[in-house]
Amino acid sequence: MxxxxxxxxxxxxxxxxxxxxxxxxxxxxxxxxxxxxxxxxxxxxxxxxxxxxxxxxxxxxxxxxxxxxxxxxxxxxxxxxxxxxxxxxxxxxxxxxxxFIPGLSLSEHVKRNGPMDPGQLRRLMAGLAEALRDIHRAGVVHRDLKPSNVLLAGDGPKVIDFGISRPKDSELRTETGKLIGTPPFMAPEQFRRPRDVGPAADIFALGSLMVHAATGRGPFDSDSPYVVAYQVVHDEPDLTGVPESLAPLVLRCLAKEPENRPTPGELMQDLRLVAASYDTQAFIPAQRAGQSPEPKGRATDSKRRPRRRVHRLAGLALGVLSLVAGGAFAAVQLFGDGPPTVHAAGPRSAPASFAGWDVKAPGRAGAPQCSYTSGKLLCAQTGVVFALSASDGTLLWRHSAPKGRPGGPPVMSGGLVQPSLDGGRHLEALDPASGRPRWQRNVPPYAGIQQAGGMLLLTRADGTVTGVDSATGRTTWSRRIPGYAQPSLAAFPADPLVYAASASNQGTRTRVTAVDPKTGDVRFDVRLDGYLKPVGAEGGSVFFADGSAAYEDVRAVVRYTPATGEQRRVPLPYPLERPRFSLHGSVVHVLGAGGALLAVDLEARVQRWSLQTAVSRGSVPVAGPGRVYFSAADGRLLAVDARTGRLLGQTRARLDANSGELATAVPAPVAVGNRVYGTAPDGTVFAVGGNDPSAW
CATH class of the missing domain: 3.30.200.20 (Phosphorylase Kinase; domain 1)
Incomplete structure (x- = not known):
């Protein structure tokens, strides 16, 4: 070479x-x-x-x-x-x-398209406030937040280049008299006392960055960095051109003293009062629609369909390399109550017999958690369990459930609907046709609930596991699982057993115990290599994630076959943080917290494909005919080709207009044949055809 x-x-x-x-x-x-x-x-x-x-x-x-x-x-x-x-x-x-993540930097966006409109600015500020909240929670101060260090990905801005960032517990300190940063976006304390720079400096930089996004210039502008430094320390910022709705927030960010600036959490709260809603749609300017040919791998927007908004694929914008001038170097990439109203979906390429629908759930705001059974969706929100017709979204029944929050979607067990409430002391099972209680009972406080084999398994704080018959509500057994102080039980569809796992102190070995949910009897008890967590079971094998002792990241997927004792391991190409898993045959689909989606074939011992989706927080990926579906925290449903890993399409974001917050726990979609059902933070339940995701 x-x-x-x-x-x-x-x-x-x-x-x-x-x-x-x-x-x-x-x-x-x-x-x-x-x-x-x-x-x-x-x-x-x-x-x-x-x-x-x-x-x-x-x-x-x-x-x-x-x-x-x-x-x-x-x-x-x-x-x-x-x-x-x-x-x-x-x-x-x-x-x-x-x-290597495709995406436009904020500086390139403003250079190409001019200042952002008020809606884009609100979304940008909210996304950056959330980003800084999480960065600061990790104990890091960025210290060089500026337009070239912000990538505009499909699900919100990404903060990059930590070349001069400093963990708050770092022993490395800035030398006296040495200034590090980019003057137009540095806080006064970075000039006056650089050794004492804290998280509030990033808030000041956020204020300067917002002025740039709104006007194309900074709040302190001069050709001389020395003049800019003087203005930052002594002068008032120039907010001419910043929308009136945002100017007070930006001014607070630009306060001279760190203690007078808002925290990221306070900014997020104030932004909810500024606008009724904001979403996390892709930061792709409308001016570019239909211009230069799309790069390979990106959905084209050249054909406009009547009455349909075509959404670009998140994270597949034109790549741009962001470089930091004269200092830190950017190692970044090109990159309501009552029956709901039913809205017919727009034109689609799905079969004529299914046009799609969307409805507002009858409960409080928040993404419902749903499952499918016999032509209906069983859904739960805080305070309510309800059933919808899977064909048109009609509300079939609703049942108030104020004594617990849903720990998952309602499920059919013992011929009855089990709401799967998390915590509390009240259990009940509902008639699937009417939603009326068939049995109710109070139980001792429990820390966890799991359904398997026609049983409800309640785990108490003292480690006792109690088996309750789903059909009758009667307790059939109660005991501790040997070797577990407080087991966390995992159950999987069509598998007759439940599993408990406990890793050694060193994290190099894991005890795995399989329990019969009908009797509480132990079926097998083994020690396996690695720090394992059960993620699926199929065909007589159990599948595990192998990660760090804190289970913050996963480095391999493992298959264990009890009948033969074989333990098969496939390493991931890089560690994935807090991933979600689903199993389809011998293929495990893995979605990491940063948006990486992988298909790992345990039979062939290979990774079939990987895709960077740019989804910050996603649901468990779900397999359908030739597709993999998952939901994003902003309510989008995304579809990926199961064979090639290519992103095929996505629905629009559906955020809660009252709070503007993303979902903390993202419910998984439900795939039934060529129909896909999703839910969103604004309380919507919706259905789309799976044949042509590009038309969503």
Missing amino acids: TPQRNTGAGAEAELPEYAGHYRLESCLGSGGMGVVHLAHSASGLKLAVKVVHAEFARDPEFRGRFRQEVAAARRVSGAFTAPVVDADPEADRPWMATL
Whole structure:
């Protein structure tokens, strides 16, 4: 391989061929302290690899800062950042590999399309406030939030480049007199006392960034960074052009003293009062619709259908490389009560017999949790259980359930509807035709509930598990599971057993116990390698996620077959944080917290495909005929080709207009043949045809 040439200022003439075991294929761009290269992992995953310049690699202080950057990026990797795949800060030329995520930076967006409109600005500010909330919760202060460090992904902004960020517990401190940051977006304290910079500095930068997004300039503008620094410390910001509805919030962010600025949580609350709603639609400007040809892999918007809004595929915008000028270097990627009203869906390519529908659920706001049985959807919200016709969304019955929150969708067990309330002391089962209680009873307080084999299994705080017959409500057994102080039971459809798992203190071995839900008898008890959590069971095998001791990330999928004792493991190409799993035959679909969706074949021991969806928080992925479906926290339903991993389409976002919040726990969609049923934070339950997701 001929060494690559770098045209970036101050960079080496010859660039390395490899970073670790990653072959560097091309130079994407360079900054003051390093170069970003395009690379691929062994499984074909597209990566952006940041390699520092040789001159800085010889500087012990810089190496310390690079180690800090890697640690900070790993700590916040997930919902609002580009996940770190691999890194070696101790290499001769330190490097870090992150996912290559297509997306427009805010600076490029404003440069191409001009200032954002008020609706876009509200969504941007809300998304960044949520991003900073999570970044600060992780104990990290970014310290260089600016337009080039914000990517506008389909489900909201992504904050990138933690090159000068600092974990609050870091032992590395800024040298006296050394200013680090980008002057137009630095807080006064970054000039006055850089050693004491805290989370409030990121709020100040957010205010400056919002002015730029609204006007194309900053609140303190000058060609001289020295003049800008003086203005930041002493002058009032220029908010000319900022919408009146947002100007007071932006002004509070730009307060000179850190203690006078709002927290991210306070900003999110205030934004709900500014506008009745905001959503997390893709930040793709309308001016670009129908312009240059779409890049490969992106849905085209050139054909306009009457009365239908065509939604672009999230996260597949034109790629742009964001570089940090003169300092930190961006290692970033191109990137109501009563019957509900039924609304007929717009034109679709689904079969003529099913046009689709959407209804408002009869309970309080929040995404209902639903399951399917015999032509109806059984759904639960806080305070209510109800049934809808699967064909047209008609409300069939409703039942008030004020004594517990749904711990999952209602299920059919023992011929009756089991609401699956989480916690409390009241149990009841409902008639599936009328919703009237068939039996009710009070029980001792329980910490968890699980349904399996026609039984309700209640786990108490003292570790006792009680089996209650679903059909009659009578207790049939009560006992402790040997070796478990308080078991967390996992059950899976069509599997006759429930499973408890307990890892060793070192996290290298896991005890797995299978229990007969009808009797409480132990069917098998084994020790398996790894820190395992049951995620599915099918065909006589149990499937597990193998991760870290805290189960914050997962590194492999494991299949265990009790009849033979075989334990088969397939490593993931990179760790996934807080993933959700579903099983379809021998294929496990895995959706990570940062939006990575993978299909792992345990029989062939290979990863079939992977897709970066840019969904910050998603549901359990659900398999349908030739499709994989999952829901996003903003109420979107997304469809992926099960064979190729290509994103096929998505519905619009449906946020709660009263709160503007995303769902914390995202209910999974329900796939029945070529129909898919989803729910959203605004209380909507909707149905679409699965034949043509691009028409959603």
